[in-house]
Amino acid sequence: MKKFVFIVNAIEVINIIKTGKKLQAVISYDPQTRMIVIKPNNPPKTKVSRTELLGHTDFGRVTRNSKFVNIIQHLPIMMGAKRMIKAIDRETIDVKDIIETNEIIERV
Numbered sequence: 001m002k003k004f005v006f007i008v009n010a011i012e013v014i015n016i017i018k019t020g021k022k023l024q025a026v027i028s029y030d031p032q033t034r035m036i037v038i039k040p041n042n043p044p045k046t047k048v049s050r051t052e053l054l055g056h057t058d059f060g061r062v063t064r065n066s067k068f069v070n071i072i073q074h075l076p077i078m079m080g081a082k083r084m085i086k087a088i089d090r091e092t093i094d095v096k097d098i099i100e101t102n103e104i105i106e107r108v
Contacts, residue, residue, distance in 0.1 A: 006030075006033070006035045006036070006037050006038070007037075007038045008037060008038065008039045008040070009039075009040055012040060013025070013038070013040050016040070023040060024040070024041045025038050025039060025040050025041055026038070026039045026041050049065045049066060049067075050065065050066075051063040051064065051065045051070070052064050052065070054069070054098050054099065054102050055098035055101075055102070057073070057091050057094045057095060057098070058087070058090070058091065058094070059073050059074055059075050059087060059091060060072045060073035060074055060091065062095050062098050062099065064102075069099060071091075071095050073088070073091055075087055075088070
């Protein structure tokens with residue numbers, strides 16, 4: 001049994017393959033024409049967000065990208081619950097200071 005393959009935008013697909021680039025495609029079966037259809041799907045490349053390091057704290061760091069300020073904390077489990085809560089409170093105060101300092105630096 002032979003199956004025919006129909007390539008949508010065949011010239012574009014062949015040119016991409018000839019240049020040695022990777023081709024993302026959607027392969028489907030069309031029951032009306034009884035053919036396999038290949039549609040090229042080249043999504044636009046996503047932009048890599050650049051993060052800027054604002055500062056370090058005792059147990060983490062503070063970074064910023066175009067949309068968010070990220071606070072990353074790594075607390076050891078061996079500290080216990082009370083010490084962790086106190087450390088989180090201290091870290092929060094440090095993070096506030098770091099953000100305020102960078103805001104002042106940017107405005108000057």
